[in-house]
Amino acid sequence: xxxxxxxxxxxxxxxxxxxxxxxxxxxxxxxxxxxxxxxxxxxxxxxxxxxxxxxxxxxxxxxxxxxxxxxxxxxxxxxxxxxxxxxxxxxxxxxxxxxxxxxxxxxxxxxxxxxxxxxxxxxx
Numbered sequence: 001x002x003x004x005x006x007x008x009x010x011x012x013x014x015x016x017x018x019x020x021x022x023x024x025x026x027x028x029x030x031x032x033x034x035x036x037x038x039x040x041x042x043x044x045x046x047x048x049x050x051x052x053x054x055x056x057x058x059x060x061x062x063x064x065x066x067x068x069x070x071x072x073x074x075x076x077x078x079x080x081x082x083x084x085x086x087x088x089x090x091x092x093x094x095x096x097x098x099x100x101x102x103x104x105x106x107x108x109x110x111x112x113x114x115x116x117x118x119x120x121x122x123x124x
Contacts, residue, residue, distance in 0.1 A: 035076040049118045052064060055086045059110035
């Protein structure tokens with residue numbers, strides 16, 4: 001588990017209870033992204049992240065409207081990240097965190113990034 005730099009946090013989600021296993025994936029652009037597997041209970045969105053997809057060392061990140069970079073974590077069954085391209089404008093519901101947990105499957109290209117984490121709601 002890696003501690004991330006402190007950043008203003010909007011909210012935390014109650015997703016941890018629904019997490020089971022993990023599988024790291026690559027987006028359609030070839031960017032790696034972190035995932036979590038849910039029980040399908042439909043964790044909700046308590047916060048919103050709006051910004052642009054960016055490639056940071058091969059990891060899919062989102063730069064918000066204030067210029068802050070976030071590492072999104074998607075449900076492993078979420079089809080959206082597979083089609084995302086660098087520079088694409090996105091808007092996701094979910095929740096913020098400042099650490100990866102053992103419930104997250106985080107590719108090497110993303111694990112060393114010191115950015116806030118945004119767990120994307122599984123509602124899609």
